[in-house]
Amino acid sequence: MVRISVTDDYRPLIGFFIENDLEFEEGEEYGDDEIVRCWRADAEPDGGLVGACVLAKRDGRFICDGIATDASVRGMGLGRELFELLIEEVRARGGREIYLVARAPGFYRKFGFAEVPREEAPAVVECFACPQYGVSCHPEVMRLELGE
Numbered sequence: 001m002v003r004i005s006v007t008d009d010y011r012p013l014i015g016f017f018i019e020n021d022l023e024f025e026e027g028e029e030y031g032d033d034e035i036v037r038c039w040r041a042d043a044e045p046d047g048g049l050v051g052a053c054v055l056a057k058r059d060g061r062f063i064c065d066g067i068a069t070d071a072s073v074r075g076m077g078l079g080r081e082l083f084e085l086l087i088e089e090v091r092a093r094g095g096r097e098i099y100l101v102a103r104a105p106g107f108y109r110k111f112g113f114a115e116v117p118r119e120e121a122p123a124v125v126e127c128f129a130c131p132q133y134g135v136s137c138h139p140e141v142m143r144l145e146l147g148e
Helices: 011-019 078-092 105-109
Strands: 002-007 035-043 049-058 061-069 097-102 140-145
Touching (some): 002 078, 011 049, 011 061, 105 140
Antiparallel strands (some): 002 035, 035 049
């Protein structure tokens, strides 16, 4: 069984994201105005972290800034459940779209995300400045347009 809760402390989530191959660095910090909501999923009864999701907002745009599940729970719907919470949060805040950088774009296409051409991607996407972009890392910038 897994329990999902909202957390105000994203720092433990960064280590989890790194362990699950997301592009984060130890010590990475967010600006106080960037974090909108963070969720953590803990296995019960031992309480080990098995999933996490961070919703951020930069330059007025909502961004899924990290979502991951532990290999032990993949395929059990936890990623979908976390992502649905993120979508609900964006809608509740009046958001009309969500951006993300996907290393597993097939997962996000299931939700209706579509690739955004590089020249149309908002400046909030940091991947293009990374020296690994297009070399060893080939993510897609994606956007989900939310219906009313």
